[in-house]
Amino acid sequence: MDMQDKEFDQGFSAKFDGFEIEPSPMVWQRVANELDGKKGKRRLLSYLSVAASIIVLISAGALFFPQKAEQTRHQAVSNKMAANVDQPLLVITGKTSTQPVANTGLGNSLGSSANNTTKSIAPVTTNVAVVENTIADNTQKSNNEPANTDNRALTATIIEPPREIKQPVIPDKDVLAALKSPGIPQNIVEQPAAISGGTKPNEAPVKKHGIHSLGGLVNILVAKVDKRGDKLIEFTDDDDDNTASSVTGVNLGIIKIKKQSN
């Protein structure tokens, strides 16, 4: 019996001699954490929950914090125009730029400057100079009038010949109202319509923005996921020196908030 037991035991110990099992990688992590004095075993944070929290915070912040009203309004007008056309479009508000062309692309102080508000929505910096020259006549006429119309008085859309506008440009109500105010030459209002008349009117609006700010980046990311016309959340994408982007639209399905929709 004793001998049998020994053999029995040896049968086991021989089998387990050199027996190895690879531990899961988490074990070393836990050892290292404990050596560091951290006790927690569950250190795996769900990145999804973090991302969701950030979106919720941004949305809440944008909805509940007062926005920079006047500047944002101005930016919204520019954005609105851009939203209705394909990218290579220039929206020019106010008077023509007297600043270097490079500045219109990077645009560090155009929005805030009362008289120089040429705005490049898409990366068309090389074309800006040409376009400005061609429109100089049109806008020059109105140079004197819009001083009392909050810089939004004049709106002209100019496209380059080989590119097309996807949808007729419908000026913003505010802009229209402003344009109809006394002293504004009517031909300025007519101009966008005349240009857009030659384009394809039936295509769905395609929103394309360049990335000029954090808001633009978020817009593009949201657009990748949300294919609806009104995105889950939209920000201004101005290349102004305003570092903080403002929310221009929220679409939660039931609740839709959009700043100055067409």
Place this chain on the structure above:
Amino acid sequence: MLLKPTSAIDELITRCKAGERYAQEMLYKQFASKMLGVCMRYAIDKMEAEDMLQNGFIRVFKKLDDYRGDGLFEGWVRRIMVHSAIEYYRRNHKIMQVDVTEIGNEPSANPEVIASMGVKDLLNIIQQLSPGYRMVFNLYAIDGYSHKEIAGIVGITEGASKSQLSRARTILRDMILKLEDKRYGHAG
């Protein structure tokens, strides 16, 4: 037999003593699989075994200064792992079963049968033992502890250790026979 440990492991130990994290990771990687193989016999599953392994390595790193370089380092680590496994059971399974039922003669599984079995099968039947039996059988039969040592480590009397070992063997033999029957079918 008493070869000096390789200078590589000595150097690694020195760096670990200095608290160098990378050296600790290297040391861990060198022994983790082997030590998990030890812990698996004391645990009911891999999750439990990994907990034992974790506690064991924490202890290894904290007690590294106590290691004098006498004897194989691996043996020293292994002893810590075994203690860690027992400690784990003391904490999580308070009651150590002391079943002192005397056993008569059972049909004995012959050694060839054990030799023919896979290590996973043997592990499986060891894990099915109740904790007290499993502990004593592992300590005595596989890890080479004496009943006196077992009594000290587990906190039972030597007599209890002996009877538990005996009972554990009986149960294991029985399980092996059943396994064999299942594998080859009944002869009659």
